[in-house]
Amino acid sequence: MSTEPLPEPEAGAAPDAEGPPSVPLLAPRDGLPPVIDTPEAVAGYAEALRAGSGPVAVDAERASGYRYGQRAYLVQLRRAGAGTGLVDPIPLADLSAVQDAIAGEEWVLHAANQDLPCLAEIGLVPERVFDTELAARLAGLPRVGLAAVVESLLGYSLVKGHSAADWSTRPLPEEWLVYAALDVEVLVDLRDALAALLDEQGKTEWARQEFAAVLAAGPPPPRQDPWRRTSGVHGLRSRRQLGMLRALWEARDDLARRRDVAPGRVLPDAAMVSAVQADPQTESALLELPVFRGRANRRLVGTWFGALTRGRALPEAELPLHSRPGDGPPPVNRWADRDPAAAARLQAARKGLSALSEEHAVPVENLLSPDLVRRLMWTPPEPRDAATVAAALRAGGAREWQVGLTADLLADACSRA
Structure with a gap:
């Protein structure tokens, strides 16, 4: 793959429907850097970050839909003078050198509230942030996705296609790494363009307060009754059915956590709701339902039927209410x-x-x-x-x-x- 620098659009140019086409970003301008996956490589890149200048572009890739939880499986950083770093946090027990090098600098992220929790899990916590997605909202841009904002303000087009990939894959394919590197390629330039736009609109202080609020919010609290978010739960009419679904959801969640697999890959939501509605009285009857006929779920039939049985046997007083009591106003x-x-x-x-x-x-x-x-x-x-x-x-x-x-x-x- 070519890594030659691409021609740049004119400064300040923003393409429109009748203007020149945007410039595609297909490869990192400095070439694709090697993945940083050893303590020695971390120390070397941390020194480069410390010697660099200006804000630090930061992004993270997770394996949502494949793995349990929201762990970071790749962290991308870029700073003037330091270049791009692709950090694999999985084999690395300590990223404190990176944290120490950039903790006091401004971190530039897109939709920071999505990445900050998984970054904090590996010890990367900023003191200041500039959220380009939030800035785009405050600036009144009609579309605030990264690719759309980059194209609108900088005249580049980012080829998207791997955001939903299984980033726990090892080794990571080169084309995925290129995609990941390009996500931080222009983040600092985008930050500068948005900062200028916000200043022009008199919204700089608004943005400062919003960014501070993102940091102050911290990690989201654990959800109450997360099983209620099961797709199709509203099709269940009785409290007994809700109790059976809760037991089945808890059994699935426990298995998914132990296997480090996304719960939906262990057993789809639709299958759980269907099993509750069918209310099978024997394991054989459960195995007649779609999804449960598969080889994997045939092996787990005791787990699933046991959960349904527990939910079916709950005392009336222990059954969940139709809706969780809240402290807010009614619908x-x-x-x-x-x-x-x-x-x-x-x-x-x-x-x-x-x-x-x-x-x-x-x-x-x-x-x-x-x-x-x-x-x-x-x-x-x-x-x-x-x-x-x-x-x-x-x-x-x-x-x-x-x-x-x-x-x-x-x-x-x-x-x-």
Whole structure:
């Protein structure tokens, strides 16, 4: 594969439907670097990163859909003066040299909240970030995927195709490594273009606050009742069926964790729901169902039937409720019947936020968390003035730029009878 540098588009040029075609990025400009998979190679690249300058582009590849969890199977970094590093964290017990070299620098990531948890698992934690996906949202770009933003602002086209690959594969194919290297090839240039756009729009401080909030959020908390996210669960009508599904989900999750395999590859969601609905009374009856006839599940029939039996035998008091009790307001489609005044408040709030969204070219969900808006309109603070509403917004995690934009209109909405 050729690694010759590609011609660059004119600085500041942004292609459009009638303009020149974007320049395809097919290979890293500096050539494809070797995978860093030894302590010696890590130490050498860490020194190069330390001697480099400017922000550090960072990306990570996981094996979602193939492996259990969200572990990083490849980490890509790039910094001016250091070049691109493709780090295989699997054989490496210690990446502290990389962390020490760049901890205080600005890390540039696309959709940082997706990669930060798996990076933290291997000891890579930034102090400052620039999230190009979030910046693109604040800047009002119509499409915020990496390839779309790169093409829009830099005039390059990234060939996508391996994002859903099994990155736990070893050795990693060369074409996958090229794809991974190209993802950080232009991240710093993209950061600069977005920073200029945000500055032009007067949104630099908004972005700073948003990036700080991404870091402050930390890893997501464990989901409550994760089995309720099973695809097709809404087709189950009784609490007994829900108890059987929960037992089957837990058996699958335990097996998937021990095997380090994505749960859906152990047993599809649809198969679990079908088994619960069929309610087989014997192992033989379970084996008659689709999916369970396969060789792998024939060997595991005792595991699956045992789980169904446990769920079937649960005392009534231990069966799960139809829905998990929450601390928030009811579904919006019930507001008009349960509290017409709250429904009117929410309608007014949504109308005002929609106008603000259009005025500032920022998606409504980035202006303010929709969940926070619903909570505020369902149970307004007292007194219903801008100062009290602003305090409630801050307590709910809103950033100062959001409070400044929305407190007055939300206070007005709260006052609706």
